[in-house]
Amino acid sequence: MLSTYGSRGDVEPLVGLAVRLRELGAEVRVCAPPDEDFAQRLAGVGVPLVPVGPSARALTKAAPPASSLPERGAALIADVFAAVPPAAEGCDVLVATGPMPAAAGALSVAEKLGIPSVSVTFQQLTLPSPHHPPLAYAGRPFPPDVTDNRVLWELDAQSIDALFGEALNTSRASAGLPPVTGVRDYVFGDRPWLATDPVLDPWQEPADLDVVQTGAWTLPDERPLPDELAAFLDAGEPPVYVGFGSMPLHTSTDAAHVVVEAVRAQGRRVLLSRGWADLALTDDHDDCFAVGEVNHQALFGRVAAVVHHGGAGTTTTATLSGTPQVVVPQSVDQPYWASRVAELGIGAAHDGPTPTLESLSAALGAALTPETRDRAKAVAGKVRTDGAMVAAKLLFDTVGQEWPPPSA
Known part of the structure; x- marks a missing residue:
């Protein structure tokens, strides 16, 4: 049983792990939000979705106030306790990811059923370490005069x-x-797993936890690009991709206009991803093209740069493509991924979540240099692609089974 709650970035890694587990002979179920695109993605690899909670997309777009966080957490915990137990019956191990209340609920279900469990995070900033501070919850900032990481x-x-x-x-x-x-402490235990790439996201020792870093859980995507998109790519020089994934971007109309004009200012064509913000082109010029859900692995290698929000999955995919990035971080761990892109020299980190024509043009100018492109290609060759298989084998080891099982 693989359990999570959240956006595409929380679900997609479980798709990769599920496929590798099935290759080793395991039966896999995924407990995730009931959004149609998640169900279709899992159905596409032959894995059943056990729905939990409300639509993640609807909840994200509603942008509930920070003051409602305890109530939303309580509702999510209750939803997990209702959905996961019947689905986890007969399972040998449970993998818990997602926000703290979802993971805590899933791990409690495993405890109730008496099956082993593993806690996994897709970014290290939630793991206690003397080397970095924690992320503050919305509406609960840390005292500005406290700087000691252990106190934080x-x-x-x-x-x-x-x-x-x-x-x-x-x-x-x-x-x-x-x-x-x-x-x-209940959620992470003594030995949590960190499903990120050690080049892109190096875990520093010594730390208080015995962290197992598996590498990112990616999966080769063989889906072809839509014919109209392929024709647009073939019709001229590589465009600049702009997409903000699951981020709501409540100023979406202005954001679309700004990014289109900033890319045009660099003499580049624009490829705009609609995303959960439903971004739309502001005119019908033939130097722009809008797309929905597409194969990022096939696409990113064909663009001049990737402008994105800095989600862990998008950052990893863009890094693997060897294409320069501009990260416009919106919230949570995204400023961290922006800083890593800048530190590695594979792109630029935009200062803040709201791009202007001037600020985005400057970031694009830095990302589109030959030096940045060369560095992006060099780093791409160092990123691991076997993280999902590493994790799958570790899960078999956790329950003391051979892989593949003798009966497989």
Whole structure:
């Protein structure tokens, strides 16, 4: 059982892991939001989706206030306790990912069923470490005068307990489980997994946790590009791709105009991804083309640069393509990925979430240099592509089974 809740970036890695597990002879189920694109993606690789909670896309676009976070966390925990137990019956191991309340609920279900479990994160900033501070929850900023990372991590633990502790222990009590005294420590345990690439996202030792870094859970995507998109690519010089994935971008109309004009200012054509923000072209000139869901692996290698929000999955895919990036971070871990792109010299980090014509033009100018392109191609060759198989084999080891099983 692979359990998560969130956007495409939370679900897509589980697709890669599920495929590798099936290649080793395992039966796999994925518990994820009921969004149609998630169900179709999983159905495409022959893995059933067990729906949990409301639509992630609808929740993201609604942008609920930070003050409702405890209530949303409580609802998510309750949803997990309702959906996961019947689906996890008979499973040998449970993998829990996603936001803290979803992971805590899934791990509690595994505890109730008496099956081994593994906690996984797709970015290291949620893992306690003396080398970096925690991410602050919306509406709960850390005191500005506190700079010691260990103190900040103590405050983080207190914040998580305040937000989700009561709801988690209420659901645990209803399932006959004892209360937990520290939600974050319960979720991560002593040996969490970090499913990121060590070149793009190096984990630093020493740290308080025995982290297992598997590499990113990617999967070769063999889907062809749509004919109209392929024709646009063939009709001229490589365009600049612009897309913000699952980010709502509430100023989407202005954002589309800004990015189109900034790319044109570089003398480049524009390829605009609609995404969850439903971005749309602002005119009908033939130097622009809008796309929906497409194969990023096939696409990114054919563009001049990738302008994106800095999600872990998009950053990894763009890095693997060897194409320069401009990261316009919106929230959460995205500023971190922007900084990593800049530090590696494979692109530019935009300062802040709202691009202007001037700021995005400057970032594109830096990313489109020959030096950046050469560096992006060099780093691409160092990124691992076997992370999902590494994790799949580790899961078989966790439950003490051979891979493939003798009966497979």
